[in-house]
Amino acid sequence: MSPSTPLSAHRIPTLPESMYYIPNFISSAEESALLDKIPPNRWTPLAHRRLQAHPTSLHQGHTLLSLFAQTPHQAPNHCLINEYLPGQGIMPHEDGPAYAPLVATISLGSALVLDVYDKTEEGGRGERLGRVLCERGSLLVTEGEAYTATLHGIEGCKVDGDLGPGTVANWELLGDPEAFPDGKNERERRVSLTYRDVLRVAKIGAGILGVGRR
Ligand SMILES: O=C(O)CCC(=O)C(=O)O
Incomplete structure (x- = not known):
């Protein structure tokens, strides 16, 4: 996201207000540096992925900070790291009221498709509203409704199929749609960094993942 491009230029058009997709948010050198920083001994294994959580603080002027300008702490204070091997995924869920209603997700290592569903009145999964193809190095911002x-x-699949302009909500926003020949994405190890503003924090530590585009 260059400083001259407004976030609105990255809005995913067919999804509820608002999800924004920014390709090439970080360079491949920054991607490698971030992957190297993740402590190998802090993973919590789950049935279909593993994760670790860190407090985080970003230096003044960091691009991500402007996204959080309206949240209570005016900055993300938490970074959840998820790792997915090919074939792994995460059940449909909402992130809920423990956080300010804004999440910024950086994808590392591999592309994959994130599905977005309507929420029923009971809070369950409704119809699928769209598919978001998250390329490596991209930033996905979800806020508001x-x-x-x-x-x-x-x-939890090894290949994302049927990828194209009619089936992927952010196709026109992708950095390199030609990287998906035959409409397929063979998944590799993907790590996501999800930055959030936790509303009630007991103590905010220094954090390790305050990097990314400045
Ligand atoms: O890995 C992702 O992009 C999604 C992660 C997620 O849904 C979560 O951490 O709640």
């Missing part, structure tokens, strides 16, 4: 009124999940 997209945060409060939808669920998101990742199918």
Whole structure:
């Protein structure tokens, strides 16, 4: 996201207000540096992925800070790291009221498809509203109604298929749509960094993942 490009230029058009997709948010050198910084011994294994959580603080002027300008702490204070091997995913869920309704997700290592679902009145999964193809190095921002009124999940498959302008909500926003010949994405190890503003924090530590585009 260059400083001259407004976030609105990155809005995913067919999804509820608002999800924004920014390709090439970080360079491949920054991607490698971030992957190297993740402590190898802090993973919590889950059935279909593993994760670790860190407090985070970003230096003044960091691009991500402007996204959080209206949240209570005016900055993300938490970074959840998820790792997905090919075939792994995450059940449809919402991120809920423990956080300010804004999440910024950086994808590392591999592309994959994130599915966005309507939320039923009971809070369950409704119809699928769209598919978001998250390329490596991209940033996905979810806020507002997209945060409060939808669920998101990742199918546990090894190949994302049927990728194209009619089936991927952010196709026109992709950095390199030609990287998906035959409409397929063979998944590799993907790590996501999700930055959030936790509303009630007991103590905020220094954090390790305050990097990314400045
Ligand atoms: O890995 C992702 O992009 C999604 C992660 C997620 O849904 C979560 O951490 O709640």
